[in-house]
Amino acid sequence: MSTTAELLGAHADYLLGFDKPKISKALLHLPGPDFVDRIFAPSDRNNQVLGHLQRLFNTGRLAGTGFLSILPVDQGVEHSAGASFAKNPIYFDPENIVKLALEGGCNAVxxxxxxxxxxxxxxxxxxxxxxxxxHNELLTYPNKADQILWGTIKEAYNMGAAAVGATIYFGSPESSRQIVEVSQAFAMAHELGMATVLWCYLRNSAFKTPEKDYHVSADLTGQANYLGVTLQADIIKQKLPENNGGFEALNRGGSSYGKFDPRIYTELASDHPIDLTRYQIANCYMGRAGLINSGGESKGVGDLAAAVTTAVVNKRAGGMGLIAGRKSFQRPMQEGVALLHAIQDVYLDSGVTVA
Structure with missing residues (x-):
């Protein structure tokens, strides 16, 4: 079995040797076996929520570590079923999705x-x-980007769910309505004893310029995370940052967008991916709400190395884990299981430390 360093290849020293983060790890609330007791027990979450959070942390190969490995498969709606499952049609059947999560040793599906x-x-x-x-569906013509509710919190409760998740497209014209809907849904979920996970995604054509796609900038995604924890999301899901300077770029040429301080780019983050991800975590109340990064799309060859790289960046930044779907289910089941295990092995590797 390949080691983490071998899978990182030429990037091993760059990622494993990074030791000068802008924000000290001493300021973070890091994942650990006592995370629920340390962070959520003093909060306003009720005993049922605490129990379900503890169940999440005590399931699968990462049980008892404070880290999470979650299998997400909602792409049949979000990206169309045919496009998502053409590579592996067994996942049209819901049971195989759950079987992959179980065999893959995940904390949740x-x-x-x-x-x-x-x-x-x-x-x-x-x-x-x-x-x-x-979900956002792609059958409306022309396609639109809007997250709409597909059921009720009571339905999730009745099927025995431990948690509910939702997406908000921050920055979109529809975001105000989504914020209200999700905040109300999360309040009901907490009342009924379920944990809450928020996909804090950005969506606005102005965020993508010819030079950079600021949908994955640390400053804009970090602010989305802060809005997410304001809604009382217990866990934040976010794309791994790829650049920085979104606020700065959108304010050039006399435009007035949001508010920012240039120290975001000089004192709170560098251009290193671990630093950029740590800024995302800082916006999750310094880690009181855990940050799980998404695994991204499957590109076939190189998926394993890419998934392990993302896991290393997340862990060394102080994150809580990975939520990887397409890289695992768009391949034969045993290969998907092996990829999930490789991700989890990063979090089980005591040699991969928080920077």
Missing amino acids: ASTFGVLGMVSRRYAHKIPFLVKIN
Whole structure:
């Protein structure tokens, strides 16, 4: 089996040797076996929420570490079923999605009301269900980007879900409505004892310029994270940052957008990916709400190295884990299991430390 350093290849020293972060790890609330007791027990979350959070942290290969490995498969709605499952048609069947999460040693499986509801009596007690309550669909013509609710919190509760998840497209014209919908849904989920996970994504054509795509800038995604924890998301899902300077770029040429301080780019982050990700974590109340980064799309060859790289960056930044879907389910099941295990091995590797 390849070691983490071998999988990182030429980037091994750059990522594993980084030791000068702008924000000290001493300021962070890091994942650990006592995370629920240390962070959530003093909060306003009720005992049922604490129990479900503890169940998430005590399931799968990462049980007892404070880290999370989650399998998300909502792409049948988000990206169309045919496009998502053409490479591996067995995943049109919801049961195979849950089987992949179980065999892959995941802490939870995240999917739609339909997928998880169809097999809930067989599996809800075997692996924590994370029900995704809203989606963007691609059948409306022309395509539009809007997250709409597809069910109720009571439905998720009745199927035995441990947590609910939602997406907000921060920066989009629809974001105000989504913020209200999700805040109300999360309040009900907490009242019924379920944990909450927010996909804090950005969506606005102005964020993408000919030079850079600021949908993945550390400063804009960091602010999205801060809005997410304001909604009382227990866990934040965010894309790994690839650049910085979104606020600065959108304010050039006399434009007035948001507010920023240039020290974001000089004192709070460098251009190193671990520093950029740590800035995302700083905006998650310094890690009180755990940051899980997304695994990204599958590109075939190189997926394993890319997934391990993302895991190393997340862990060394002080993050809580990875939520990887397409890289695992768009390949034969045993290859998907092996990829999930490789991601988890990063979090089990005591040699990969927080920078």
